[in-house]
Amino acid sequence: MKAVPPTRPRTSPPIPRVWVLAVAGFIFIALGYAYLHPPQHYTSPMRVWLPAEPDRELTDEERASRVVFRQILTAPPLMSRRSKPKIAFMFLTPGTLPFEKLWEKFFEGHEGKYTIYVHASREKPEHVSPLFIGRDVHSEKVVWGTISMVDAERRLLANALGDIDNQHFVLLSDSCVPLHNFDYIYNYLMGSNLSFIDSFYDPGPHGNFRYSKNMLPEVTEADFRKGSQWFSVKRQHALLTIADSLYYTKFKLYCKPGMEDGRNCYADEHYIPTLFHMMDPNGIANWSVTHVDWSEGKWHPKAYRAKDVSYELLKNITSVDMSYHVTSDSKKVVTENPCLWNGMKRPCYLFARKFYPESINNLMNLFSNHTRYRNR
Template sequence: MMTALAWRLRMKDRQILPPHRHRSPLKKPTWIIVLVSLVSLFLVCAYVYPPQNSAACYVFSSHGCKALQNWLPPAPSRELTDDEIASRVVIRDILDIPPVIPKTPKIAFLFLTPGALPFEKLWDKFFQGHEGKFSVYVHASKDKPVHFSRYFFNREIRSGKVVWGTISMVDAEKRLLANALEDPDNLHFVLLSDSCIPLRNFDYIYNYLLYTNVSFVDSFEDPGPHGSGRYSEHMLPEVEKKDFRKGAQWFTMKRQHATIIMADSLYYTKFRIYCKPGMEYGRNCYSDEHYLPTFFHILDPAGIANWSVTHVDWSEGKWHPKAYRSQDVTFELMRNITSIVDSVHVTSNERKEIQIRPCLWNGNQPAMLLSSSSAIPLASSPAIPPASSPAIPTAGRDETTRPLIASCVMLIFDPPPEPQPKMKILRCRDRLRAIAHISKITGRLSPAYVEALEQVPKFKKNPSLLRNYLRSLV
């Protein structure tokens, strides 16, 4: 009896303890590991491959790319070489020296030409009445030109042979700059070809260039074969591929920038040796398209406008820009050129990306400062062969243009009773508008145009009417 009771009590005590349960091994928080890994991968990719367009930047931050770049740790910077340190010290000191403003500052017009200047008469009229505000320098690489304008007499400098696409083109530019820098009154320097013409009057260009805070040097990044594809790793460490830039040859620049070009030997040597036609792997590199854009991008990116004030038409996609013939020069063409307010570049890679940059003058659109929405004071096209008709048919220097001008004047001012082809009327109207436009630029009238107008019956009967009309042109 006692034994049975004791057994039941022992069983009751055992039931008080919780029964033993089989525990499975703890599960790893896999989803947390995956999430942390994805976030880490995202941050690494964002750091190594930052967004290249503003739309992507605003996905990550309402403040754009700058906020994202400021949040990420800075990229490690390499140690500068001794030559780089020496070069940057000299260039920094030159840029920090405030320019000495002369009583009458001048603009130096630097003409880079193989020989004669076909538009010398036009430039002569452009310069007239502005003596003391400009200086002229001519680098004739092949033939000594014969000048008829007093502004070009004895203005040739010692010239060297220039081969297209080689460093000799840069050497000629530096030679022009060096000679122009000898005159302390020259504060701005304009590089021109033999086929450049002014599209604005002297006062406009003078004020436009002297009252700006930047140099107009074209510089943009082209990831394609005709841009970064021309880069050579032999330029390392001073010139890295990410800093390699491309741009048009024609520049206008401040005196400080012209001076640092003269002071530079480090970057010039890199391009002289490692940027030339016929490089390794069949690549071609052209120093005149890459040296200055890369140089200023590395050393003073904020000091240049990244676009050129010289208009060059590359729309034909050839090795040379479009050459304007006499039939191309119309009022509509000049109006279109002088209405440009954006700098447009197309990359040479397969994507053919279009890069559009507003042409800003001291931080403002030029259209805000002027009555006309113009941003391009100059235009350039390849040299026109002597046998061709002149690109500006209004200059009155080619006798073959006189009959054409005379027929257009009679057609517009004294139309015949019989109907004329509409296209002929439109072409004549554009031609006469172009004459009037150039007359306003130069302040001078084309003799051929005046002679043709004198033969119009209504002007013969009323000479005062002709005088008033001619006065309106200039």
């Protein structure tokens, strides 16, 4: 019998099993981290949303709230019956809207893609545009700086959510005007994977000095945030806002003018920014799409008279593509961030305030030419 030839030696030594396991483990960890910590502007339909758990045992009320929020944010989106869903334009005003004719020009030719809601808190408005007739909602008195501002916002959201076709919700004031044409704003809002809620940390007297320890344990000082009340939110976030009772009650009781130690807390500046910082921080843009100029350093923002309204003014506002936040303490720390729309740098602002009623003619004359130039 012939002897069996010896086996040829391998050209390279075998990879030790321990290295195979190590590499496989590293890949598993990397994939897991990417899944749990995606980029800020990435939204995965497969991801299970879960708010950060505090380092303590949750109260019964907190646990119940988080279950409700999780169900809202992880549920499949309620689809519109229309091929083109609608944006709800919600006007919070003391009475008559001075820019109805401008808004009528803005909405012209886009029937079926928007819905209008008007909350007039002092007197019944007199409408000059047929688009606004019959769009008033039941309103209650609103006092500046009190929880009644938040109540009005929630009332508008509740009315607008009743229409299944409304998929995005914009809060506007009586002094707001559009900066772009309807198609640009519609595509900007409906195409975004975020809600535009302003939320930032301010350690100064107009920020965390307003915090009350009575909000503990549910709201800590580290979670307390400040931001503009003029939001633009997706349907899930609108539902979350009106579903909340726990955190709303904390702000109703402990964020108001005339608190202890001479503190004046304004719920409309803190409640929604804090709520979404705590519950869905990666779902918000951290800036508002409504421009307002606080550069004068006064209690109220700069207001534009007729003489101030020019093509250059509108062009300058619509050219801004960075969001700015300044702390109210002595350090005046400035934070700049690019306005990212689905990861791409875009102009920040779709609307602007505060414009005096006397500026209506200038705005009407400028609107068509300006928006045609800006939205080509």
